[in-house]
Amino acid sequence: MxxxxxxxxxxxxxxxRAEASVVRITVTESDKDDRLTIEIADNGCGMTQExxxxxxxPFFTTRTTRKVGLGVPLFxxxxxxxxxxxxxxxxxxxxxxxxxxxxxxxxxxxxxxxxNSTVKILIQCNPDIDFVYTNTTDNGxxxxxxxxLREVLGDVSLDTPDVLEWxxxxxxxxxxxxxxxx
Amino acid sequence: xxxxxLIDKLNLKILVEDDLDREVEDCxxxxxxxxxMGRAPGDSAWLTVMGNINSIAVATLADVSCIILVENAALxxxxxxxxxxxxxxxxTTEENAYRLAVKIxxxxxx
Numbered sequence: 001m002x003x004x005x006x007x008x009x010x011x012x013x014x015x016x017r018a019e020a021s022v023v024r025i026t027v028t029e030s031d032k033d034d035r036l037t038i039e040i041a042d043n044g045c046g047m048t049q050e051x052x053x054x055x056x057x058p059f060f061t062t063r064t065t066r067k068v069g070l071g072v073p074l075f076x077x078x079x080x081x082x083x084x085x086x087x088x089x090x091x092x093x094x095x096x097x098x099x100x101x102x103x104x105x106x107x108x109x110x111x112x113x114x115x116n117s118t119v120k121i122l123i124q125c126n127p128d129i130d131f132v133y134t135n136t137t138d139n140g141x142x143x144x145x146x147x148x149l150r151e152v153l154g155d156v157s158l159d160t161p162d163v164l165e166w167x168x169x170x171x172x173x174x175x176x177x178x179x180x181x182x
Numbered sequence: 183x184x185x186x187x188l189i190d191k192l193n194l195k196i197l198v199e200d201d202l203d204r205e206v207e208d209c210x211x212x213x214x215x216x217x218x219m220g221r222a223p224g225d226s227a228w229l230t231v232m233g234n235i236n237s238i239a240v241a242t243l244a245d246v247s248c249i250i251l252v253e254n255a256a257l258x259x260x261x262x263x264x265x266x267x268x269x270x271x272x273x274t275t276e277e278n279a280y281r282l283a284v285k286i287x288x289x290x291x292x
Contacts, residue, residue: 001216058239059264070243073236074216 003113018044041097047090082106116171127159142174198272231255
């Protein structure tokens with residue numbers, strides 16, 4: 001993928017298909033440590049060890065439309081080609097945590113891309129699922145937790161335009177503050 | 183132009199041999215696998231430096247005639263095994279993608 005945010009979208013959609021009720025997306029970026037770590041953790045149906053091996057195998061997919069599935073293998077490759085690492089921890093009935101860690105300064109580092117839009121689209125397309133998005137840099141950290149939004153919103157759905165606009169603004173403002181942008 | 187003819191005319195080295203009588207009708211260059219996956223034409227020679235297991239999956243999906251690893255790019259052991267298993271021709275050359283593609287163009291477009 002040209003942007004890692006597309007990999008995040010792909011893996012988070014796997015969490016949705018696994019019938020997760022909460023999906024945690026954590027992006028931690030440190031210039032000091034020269035690391036970018038992306039973690040997607042869900043409380044979905046989870047996988048057996050055998051199934052975990054299958055999703056990182058590019059020749060396997062549970063879909064019947066084609067004989068190979070490349071979402072996870074390419075995510076893994078993107079991390080490993082920077083000298084980073086990739087890991088999936090999963091337990092049946094508990095959930096799945098996917099972690100990709102990158103060496104930021106590596107010349108083959110794929111840009112993170114528009115992660116804020118990815119988060120917003122995930123909320124928009126899955127208004128009944130809770131997302132907890134945390135972004136941390138050397139300058140600070142912020143979290144968007146849709147469970148907190150629901151408490152304030154009451155019966156108002158997360159995919160209403162005003163709410164989505166608020167989410168987009170919230171993400172943009174907080175991103176600026178921790179990335180030291182204008 | 184078949185893969186066999188391409189090998190002979192361009193002096194390519196065979197790393198994995200499957201059906202060398204396959205036709206080569208086009209040529210595609212790319213290293214970003216997710217990009218190549220949806221764009222490499224079927225029955226083409228795919229020129230790349232990516233010799234990992236995912237490349238074999240992409241070659242299978244795109245149904246290319248062969249992978250040509252340019253500039254002597256390495257082929258991983260597990261990629262070689264998958265290529266043998268799934269019947270993907272893999273060739274290699276010391277030339278870079280551009281120079282090889284120019285020659286392929288002359289061969290398939292006359």
